[in-house]
Amino acid sequence: MAKNPVCGMEIGDKQARQKSLYRGETYSFCSKDCKVKFESNPEKYSNVPEDDVSETRLDLYSLIETAKANGLEPYWYLKYLFENLPEAMTADEFTVLMPQKVDKNMLAGPAA
Ligand SMILES: [Zn+2]
Numbered sequence: 001m002a003k004n005p006v007c008g009m010e011i012g013d014k015q016a017r018q019k020s021l022y023r024g025e026t027y028s029f030c031s032k033d034c035k036v037k038f039e040s041n042p043e044k045y046s047n048v049p050e051d052d053v054s055e056t057r058l059d060l061y062s063l064i065e066t067a068k069a070n071g072l073e074p075y076w077y078l079k080y081l082f083e084n085l086p087e088a089m090t091a092d093e094f095t096v097l098m099p100q101k102v103d104k105n106m107l108a109g110p111a112a
Contacts, residue, residue, distance in 0.1 A: 005045040006034040022046050067099040076107045 004011050009030045018029035022042045029035040038045045067077040081097055088094045095101055 004028060004030050004034055006037050063099065070099045070102075072099055072102070072104065072107065073109060076109050077102065080107045 003009075005027050006029060011028045011030055018032055018035040020027050020029070020035055020038055020042070022038075023046060025046065027038060027046065029038060063081075064074045064078070067074045077099060080102070084097055088097055096103070
């Protein structure tokens, strides 16, 4: 069962005659109307709006490099990041989790 992203109707695989591929995901539609609506503005209907993807995609490799460059121990930094990332809702809350901005005193670390 796929959920029609436009009208919210549940569509069985056999009923899904109208399909559209967007950003690697297949979306199914109950009718041509719904498909046309989706394709006119896929960002609005797809699960992952394009803006969110570009803003929140974390490149783990560059994150680790940036953490090191800022004098952070990558393990403790990533632990802190992944503990707090799910709670971050606003751009500001994301920003303070970035290695350049993170409060080093907030990171746990090996016992001294
Ligand atoms: Zn529909």
